[in-house]
Amino acid sequence: MALTMTWTKLRHLLTLQKHTWNTIVVASRHCNNTSQPTTIQQVDEEVAKLLDLKAQLGDEPTPKTVLKTPKGTRDYSPKQMAIREGVFKVIVDCFKRHGAETIDTPVFELKETLTGKYGEDSKLIYDLQDQGGELLSLRYDLTVPFARYVAMNKIAKIKRYHIAKVYRRDNPAMTRGRYREFYQCDFDIAGQYDPMIPDAECIKIVYEILDNLKLGNFVIKVNHRLILDGLFEVCGVPKDKFRTVCSSVDKLDKTFWEDVRGEMIDDKGLDPISADKIGEYVQLNGSSELVEKLLKDEQLVQSKAAKEGLEGMKLLIQYCDIFGVKDRVRFDMSLARGLDYYTGVIYEAVLEGAELVKSNSKSKEQIGVGSVAGGGRYDGLVGMFAAKGKKVPCVGVSIGIERLFSIMEAKMERGNQEVRTVETEVLVASAQPNMLEERLRLCKELWDAGIKAEISYKANPKMLDQYQYAEKAVIPFLAVIGEQS
Amino acid sequence: MALTMTWTKLRHLLTLQKHTWNTIVVASRHCNNTSQPTTIQQVDEEVAKLLDLKAQLGDEPTPKTVLKTPKGTRDYSPKQMAIREGVFKVIVDCFKRHGAETIDTPVFELKETLTGKYGEDSKLIYDLQDQGGELLSLRYDLTVPFARYVAMNKIAKIKRYHIAKVYRRDNPAMTRGRYREFYQCDFDIAGQYDPMIPDAECIKIVYEILDNLKLGNFVIKVNHRLILDGLFEVCGVPKDKFRTVCSSVDKLDKTFWEDVRGEMIDDKGLDPISADKIGEYVQLNGSSELVEKLLKDEQLVQSKAAKEGLEGMKLLIQYCDIFGVKDRVRFDMSLARGLDYYTGVIYEAVLEGAELVKSNSKSKEQIGVGSVAGGGRYDGLVGMFAAKGKKVPCVGVSIGIERLFSIMEAKMERGNQEVRTVETEVLVASAQPNMLEERLRLCKELWDAGIKAEISYKANPKMLDQYQYAEKAVIPFLAVIGEQS
Incomplete structure (x- = not known):
């Protein structure tokens, strides 16, 4: 009787947060591999272990299985x-x-x-x-x-x-x-x-x-x-x-x-x-x-x-x-x-x-x-x-x-026609490391002057990546910042 | 018993088109003012009269009593x-x-x-x-x-x-x-x-x-x-x-x-x-x-x-x-x-x-x-x-x-600021009667040339009305058509 109550308690604890169900199922299989608890203390220990495991796994919700727009509707890219x-x-x-x-x-x-x-x-x-x-x-x-x-x-x-x-x-x-x-x-x-x-x-x-x-x-x-x-x-x-x-x-x-x-x-x-x-x-x-x-x-x-x-x-x-x-x-x-x-x-x-x-x-x-x-x-x-x-x-x-x-x-x-989806005029880039602040500053000046500008959000982006981005987005100008030699 | 059935028939006829309810209510009051029908024939005559009246009134649906947008929403003028x-x-x-x-x-x-x-x-x-x-x-x-x-x-x-x-x-x-x-x-x-x-x-x-x-x-x-x-x-x-x-x-x-x-x-x-x-x-x-x-x-x-x-x-x-x-x-x-x-x-x-x-x-x-x-x-x-x-x-x-x-x-x-809601550039107008076709023709030419133009939809609009419309809509140009003297 006491044991039953404790299993009830366990189940209660496990279902407290329904969205962690998958996590819990894994944990419970894990539990089956160990010897079946026979005393209240053992059950409590198992519960503690499971909760610990759960904490480590984080409370990630179950990924959705259905990933779609409603019937008859569509997103626009x-x-x-x-x-x-x-x-x-x-x-x-x-x-x-x-x-x-x-x-x-x-x-x-x-x-x-x-x-x-x-x-x-x-x-x-x-x-x-x-x-x-x-x-x-x-x-x-x-x-x-x-x-x-x-x-x-x-x-x-x-x-x-x-x-x-x-x-x-x-x-x-x-x-x-x-x-x-x-x-x-x-x-x-x-x-x-x-x-x-x-x-x-x-x-x-x-x-x-x-x-x-x-x-x-x-x-x-x-x-x-x-x-x-x-x-x-x-x-x-x-x-x-x-x-x-x-x-x-x-x-x-x-x-x-x-x-x-x-x-x-x-x-x-x-x-x-x-x-x-x-x-x-x-x-x-x-x-x-x-x-x-x-x-x-x-x-x-x-x-x-x-x-x-x-x-x-x-x-x-x-x-x-x-x-x-x-x-x-x-x-x-x-x-x-x-x-x-x-x-x-x-x-x-x-x-x-x-x-x-x-x-x-x-x-x-x-x-x-x-x-x-x-x-x-x-x-x-x-x-x-x-x-x-x-x-x-x-x-x-x-x-x-x-x-x-x-x-x-x-x-x-x-017709294989290219459609431009952004209007960016300038990509502010740099070939050197540690130029983030300079890039941010130049970008600010362009924005404040009403010029459409972008920067890479990496602190130290590779020059090649910046070129490729500009090419893909059909950005006509590149402003490249570097130290004077 | 026969009479009851005929009243049922009348009620049935009257409710056939629920959306004419208001009309029907008026008609039935009218019916109360006449002497109460006592024979089947009289009832049938009354029904015929009512249906006739109904046909004259047309089958206008009842005006809605609630005329609003849903709670918490609004139209934009x-x-x-x-x-x-x-x-x-x-x-x-x-x-x-x-x-x-x-x-x-x-x-x-x-x-x-x-x-x-x-x-x-x-x-x-x-x-x-x-x-x-x-x-x-x-x-x-x-x-x-x-x-x-x-x-x-x-x-x-x-x-x-x-x-x-x-x-x-x-x-x-x-x-x-x-x-x-x-x-x-x-x-x-x-x-x-x-x-x-x-x-x-x-x-x-x-x-x-x-x-x-x-x-x-x-x-x-x-x-x-x-x-x-x-x-x-x-x-x-x-x-x-x-x-x-x-x-x-x-x-x-x-x-x-x-x-x-x-x-x-x-x-x-x-x-x-x-x-x-x-x-x-x-x-x-x-x-x-x-x-x-x-x-x-x-x-x-x-x-x-x-x-x-x-x-x-x-x-x-x-x-x-x-x-x-x-x-x-x-x-x-x-x-x-x-x-x-x-x-x-x-x-x-x-x-x-x-x-x-x-x-x-x-x-x-x-x-x-x-x-x-x-x-x-x-x-x-x-x-x-x-x-x-x-x-x-x-x-x-x-x-x-x-x-x-x-x-x-x-x-x-x-700030009492005027907001223009149309972009019309030209109002094609006429002070003379029988100029509709000429106005339509000029408007067509303006539209085909990409010019924003309007005409009055009256066949013979008054010049004053046309002026007033142009003023109200802040239309900058008036093209006035008239016969050469």
């Missing part, structure tokens, strides 16, 4: 950061060229702020654990926080950009640049203005950014929620199915029509006749000539919504022509975009990289690397937050910068 | 962003002047990555909800993610800065610039180097940043974990109480000694004699003369740790002297810093603003606005992540930028 900053600069310069200011919002919002804004995608929102206090969620995009900001501060008009990370519990496809944590670069114009003028500027901005990044050919697909609504209306879709049919149509860039049709009929209970009628329209795309054709489509223009949407589209394409971007704009009736909050024009820019493959059981077809920018008009979103439901019409675009990074990185690697 | 970017520029310029690269890490880490790194502060970590998959936490600082990054990528040396937001479920004190979401600007040097050279550069960096921001007088307090350990040793603190006593000592900047002493004895079970001995030391501060005095303190230098720490402090102050920053550096034996991972030098920079008040039941005393930078040496942290426990010594400093923002903002407001 200095080289990647240099590329990223280059891309950011092109984008921010463009936003500033168009007279935008910038704001920032918290990375999480009250959970209720995000509720009911993202349709079927709401399941992808990251929630924070309830640790007492408010229920919070990580932001899913920058648009809803922007609308909340506009409503909260009772802003009537603002043109702002916002570059920040957003979070989606999606299936990551990191080789294609699809992450769970990713940057968005948003440009939005809020305010009551005349039709399609700010909408066209958003397209001009996407054009300028993609053009300046020199990523090859791209197309900016445009459509209009009112055209889709009108289309569903004349095809006999019940009003309560508009949203869900819309999200099926949205899959047409990744799936074949026959599969989308199947989903509409089997999963969403749509009449096959309606589905086939929809099919006739959503496979159309073109430019002003398509708009003109549809404006003469007697069936379609029976819908007031469709007519209004088509008139808008006509004006938009006209402004795009003035902005010199019409050749890149494609009116695509299959473009739907999943988010609930769009009310007017919707956009999506696609690089013609032919890296994704659209497939089903029957056939395969190469398609673009996917969307690199998207957005649209959302006239009702601010009103959802405003005290008296006061609407502030908004239109904006979001640059899908992670895909752009991935493409830029691949391009850099293919 | 364009003006605040302009100030923030100015502060960031000073800091980044300094980091680059010292030859640092930059990295980025995800906003959340695996929960286990953060476990056991923050001592008593661990309770302030935000956890994400378990939604299947990995258990995640928001980063608490940038140091632990940096150590994880260094270990994961098997980096032997790196000098990097990282500017990003971190998260602490602390009691916010937003007027003093203490938030739950806040930026940290970290500069760290990892690698096996000679003593105190990188440590002194960190102090030089803090000095340069605070000096360049022109925020008034400041002092950089320094201490050494080995000095504290040695001090606790010679004062008879049991080894397993070093950490907890350390965190009591750390409160001395906000609390009086008598309260800290009480906590040590009553809460942490320290012998009053030990506590009093500690009290004699931790109230000392000075510079090299204090180091010299303590090196002659026979009791203290009995501890190997204390002696080693004091020798280090002597060297550090010597290098600070060469860097011309010695006059701002104060060796303060009460500086302890709460985090578990420090192993050597610790720093904390304090502005001498006299805005906080340190108080207890007996007396009040004005103290500084609190820490605006802090850091230290953490030689063991990378080893906690490395596969074979391989150590990479590190030292670094973190700039508490939110407090700097708050101070800068207050300063701007006091």
